Amino acid sequence: MPAWADALRSNTLQSNAMRLSDYATGRDNNFNLVRFLAAFAVLWSHSYALSIEWEPWIDFLRYTPAGVAVDVFFVTSGFLVTASLLRLGDVRQFLRARALRIFPALIVMSCLLTFVLGPWFTTLPLGEYFTESETWKFLVKNATVLAGLKFRLEGMFPDNPIDRVVNGSLWTLKFELYCYITLVLAWWLAAKVSKSDAFKLFTRVVVIGTALMLAGFWWAHETGNPTWGDFRLFFMFFCGAAFWIFRARIPMHPALFAAMAFVLLAGVAMPTYFFWVYPPTIAYIVLWLAYVPGGWIRRFNSVGDYSYGLYIYAFPVQQALIASFPTQGPLFVFAWASAITLPLAMLSWHLVEKPMLARKTAKQTA
Numbered sequence: 001m002p003a004w005a006d007a008l009r010s011n012t013l014q015s016n017a018m019r020l021s022d023y024a025t026g027r028d029n030n031f032n033l034v035r036f037l038a039a040f041a042v043l044w045s046h047s048y049a050l051s052i053e054w055e056p057w058i059d060f061l062r063y064t065p066a067g068v069a070v071d072v073f074f075v076t077s078g079f080l081v082t083a084s085l086l087r088l089g090d091v092r093q094f095l096r097a098r099a100l101r102i103f104p105a106l107i108v109m110s111c112l113l114t115f116v117l118g119p120w121f122t123t124l125p126l127g128e129y130f131t132e133s134e135t136w137k138f139l140v141k142n143a144t145v146l147a148g149l150k151f152r153l154e155g156m157f158p159d160n161p162i163d164r165v166v167n168g169s170l171w172t173l174k175f176e177l178y179c180y181i182t183l184v185l186a187w188w189l190a191a192k193v194s195k196s197d198a199f200k201l202f203t204r205v206v207v208i209g210t211a212l213m214l215a216g217f218w219w220a221h222e223t224g225n226p227t228w229g230d231f232r233l234f235f236m237f238f239c240g241a242a243f244w245i246f247r248a249r250i251p252m253h254p255a256l257f258a259a260m261a262f263v264l265l266a267g268v269a270m271p272t273y274f275f276w277v278y279p280p281t282i283a284y285i286v287l288w289l290a291y292v293p294g295g296w297i298r299r300f301n302s303v304g305d306y307s308y309g310l311y312i313y314a315f316p317v318q319q320a321l322i323a324s325f326p327t328q329g330p331l332f333v334f335a336w337a338s339a340i341t342l343p344l345a346m347l348s349w350h351l352v353e354k355p356m357l358a359r360k361t362a363k364q365t366a
Contacts, residue, residue, distance in 0.1 A: 018251065018252050018253070019247065019248055019249065019250055019251055019252060020243065020247040020248075020250040020251075020252055020287065020291070021247040021248040021250075022252070023252060023291035023292065024083070024244070024247055024291065027301070028298060028301065029290050029291050029298075029301065030289060030290045030291070030293060030297060030298065030300070030301065031076060031080070031290050031301075031305075032300055032301050032303070032304070032305045032306075032307070033297065033300040033301070034072060034076065034286065034289055034290050035072070035073065035076060035305065035307035036300070036305075036306055036307050036310070037069075038068075038069035038070075038072040038073055038307065039069070039306070039307040039308075039310035039311050039314070039345075040310065040338065041065035041066060041068065041069035042065075042066045042069045042070065042169065042310075042311060042314065043310065043314045043318070043334060043337055043338060043341065044065055044066070044334055045064040045065050045066030045067075045069075046066060046168075046169070046314065046315060046318055047318060047330040047331070047333040047334035047337065048330045049066075049162075050160070050161065050162055050315075050318050050319060050322055050333070051161060051322060051329060051330045051333060052161040052162070053329065053330050060271060061268060061271050061274060062271065062274075063274065063275075063278075068282075070172055070233070071232070071233075071236045071282055072282075072286050073172070073176075073307075073311075074172075074175075074176070074179070074233050074236035074237045074240065075236050075237070075239060075240040075243075075282065075283045075286050075287070076240060076286060076287075076290065077176060077179070077237060077240065078179065078183075078236065078237035078238055078239065078240025078241040078243075078244075079240035079241065079243050079244045079287065080240075080244075081098070081179075081180060081183065081241075082183065082206075082240070082241040082244040082245065083244050084097060084098075085183060085184065085187055086187075086199075086244075091184055091187075091188055094184065095180075095184070098180055100356045100357065100359060101353070101356070101357065102145075102173070102176075102177070103143070103144075104352050104353070104356045105308060105309065105312065105348050105352045105353050105356075106142070106143055106145065106173070106312065107143045108348065108352050109142075109167075109312045109313060109348070110138075110139050110142045110143040111139065111143075113138075113142070113166055113167060113316055114135065114138060114139040117166070117316055117320065118135065118138075118153060118156065118166075121156055121157060121320060121323060122153070122155040122156055123155040123156075123158055124154065124155035129155065132154065134150070134153065134154060135153065137150050138150045138153050138166070142167065142170060145170065145173050145174050145177055146174070146177055149170050149171060149174060151164075151165045151166065151167065151168055151170070151171075152164040152165055152166070153166050156319075157319050157320075157322070157323045159323065159326065160319060160322050160323055160326075161322070162319075165319065166315075166316055166319065167312070167315045167316050168315050169311055169312065169314065169315040170312070172233070175230070175233045175234070176233075176237070178234075179233070179234060179237040179238070182209075182234075183237075183238075183241060186202060186205045186206065186209070187202050189205075190202035190205060203245050206238055206241050206242050206245060207242060209234075209238055210235060210238040210239055210241070210242050213231050213234045213235035213238060214231075214235050214239075214279055214280070216228075216231035216235075217231040217232045217235050217279060218275070218276070218279075221275050232279070235279060236279075236282070236283070239279075239283045240283060240287075243283055243284075243287055250284075252288060252291065252292055254292075256284070257284070257285065257288045257292070260281045260284050260285050260288075261281075261285060263277050263281055264277060264278060264281045264282070264285065304346070304349045304350065304354065305349060305353070306342065306345040306346055306348075306349050307345075308345075308348070308349075308353060309341075309344060309345025309346070309347075309348035309349055309353070310341055310342065310345040312348075313341050313344045313345060313348070314337055314341045317337045317340050317341050317344070318333050318337045321333050321336055321337055321340075
């Protein structure tokens with residue numbers, strides 16, 4: 001056999017043997033890029049929604065890029081957060097790590113909206129704005145999330161198509177925190193019930209829970225029940241968790257990726273079947289893209305994770321643009337919101353999020 005043929009055969013066998021666990025061993029991946037693009041997909045869709053202009057995707061698919069992007073966030077979060085929980089093996093350390101990732105940037109954002117954006121755009125006299133109890137409820141609730149969210153402020157954006165809503169994107173953070181809590185409870189209860197087989201019991205809970213969430217998603221969507229979105233987010237998160245647990249058994253082969261992509265595209269071409277094929281395929285596609293493509297594309301990983309900042313700042317920036325330029329359309333809003341939000345996200349990462357993550361790492365290695 002020629003040397004080149006032998007090498008090709010060897011590489012093919014190696015490719016066939018590669019599993020998700022072989023890739024998920026370090027920080028050299030495309031997660032930052034995947035989430036970055038997802039954040040811009042949300043920004044794109046919200047540019048239409050906040051301008052009350054019909055997004056082209058809705059007529060055809062009844063689903064938007066923002067919906068897909070949120071699913072991507074929950075799949076990647078479930079995968080990485082489960083890895084963190086099982087690696088730490090300690091509820092307090094895990095919760096501390098999650099709190100440092102979520103809340104510092106959220107608190108800064110809430111303060112900026114309350115003390116900068118609010119006074120600038122409110123139609124209320126400043127004295128009344130700062131003595132309104134709703135103003136302080138807005139600050140506290142949006143900085144803590146678990147106590148409930150407050151989307152509206154009186155006097156804010158009164159002439160916008162969606163008036164008074166300052167940061168509607170935060171609704172998904174509440175569900176993400178609920179997913180964290182559910183995951184921790186499942187792990188803690190499994191350890192309490194059976195110390196010797198805690199991981200096996202935890203695995204069963206995750207698998208059964210994921211299957212039930214998928215069934216609930218399909219049922220709610222087919223019956224028009226409004227809870228289908230709740231089932232969807234929990235399913236995406238715990239599907240990501242299941243992928244981490246079974247990572248040693250999941251092949252990462254180009255042919256399997258192509259098959260998943262083909263099935264998904266077939267669902268897009270035939271929208272009647274889209275919601276039947278989309279949930280079972282999206283997690284594999286996302287994780288394949290996060291780990292397998294290499295080369296120059298990996299350089300983005302060293303830039304930083306700007307997705308969270310993009311997500312929490314884009315909505316209020318878009319509302320401010322619509323208030324300032326009411327005759328402009330969604331493409332104008334998307335372009336300028338991107339140009340304004342990206343620097344805010346970069347500042348959030350370098351001045352708030354990254355230093356907090358360094359504290360988390362220092363604590364874990366101390």
